[in-house]
Amino acid sequence: MALRGRPAKILSSADLDELCLFLQNLPFLKKNQIRALNLLQRVEQDFDKAEMKVLKLADREKSLHQQRQTLLEQIKLKEKNQQKLLDNEVEILELEIKKHERDYFFRLDRALESYMKIHKALLNDQIRLENERRRDVLKKSGKSISEAKKKRSEQNKRKYELGGAVLALFKELNVEIESKTSDEILTMLKNSMLLSSEITTTEIYKQAFSLSKSDNQANKLFIRALNGLPEFTFSNEKFHLVLLKKYL
Known part of the structure; x- marks a missing residue:
């Protein structure tokens, strides 16, 4: 079983010399x-x-003396x-004059x-009150912290799922993206979505x-209609070419 409390101090030669001088x-x-000084001043320094x-x-x-x-x-x-002195502080200063x-x-x-014990008790009380205050703050903010953490976890999960879906899409379409940067892939997706949005506003798609x-x-009919335009002519010219030249 581990021993509790402060470990026993081993006095070195330097510690004993310092103690003797003190x-x-x-x-x-x-x-x-008096007994300690007598031991330190004797010739034989092998202490039992x-x-x-x-x-x-x-x-x-x-x-303790140095702390006091x-x-x-x-x-x-x-x-x-x-600064205003406490009664025991006034007493200490009066005694110090006659020391x-x-x-x-x-x-x-x-x-x-006695003053040191009171001082230590007050300090411990301040620490206790500060710890209680911190616990109250953590308790009040614990719920919001937990909710924020849960939200971040959900957001990260969503990002992971979206990333996986995008990779699966490109793989299914046999589009090579290994050499492309994230910005290039984003541009590809953006252009594709813009084109799709513009198509849905055309009269043919409607x-x-x-x-x-x-x-x-509707998407299939739209593509078939576009592919069917070359089958028609206008003034001996393919109809789709007439349209392309008109809007060029």
């Missing part, structure tokens, strides 16, 4: 910090399990910018520790449709 610079030490526990606790206290000092600087900056006395030094440490009552039959 403890030496503190004006006052707690009991565990119990001693490492002392050193790790002291290192943890060092990290960061908060203290933020409070000082807040005062410098003439050179042992009692006030540890009172300041405890006040900062009469063909009126007689057949069917688009398919």
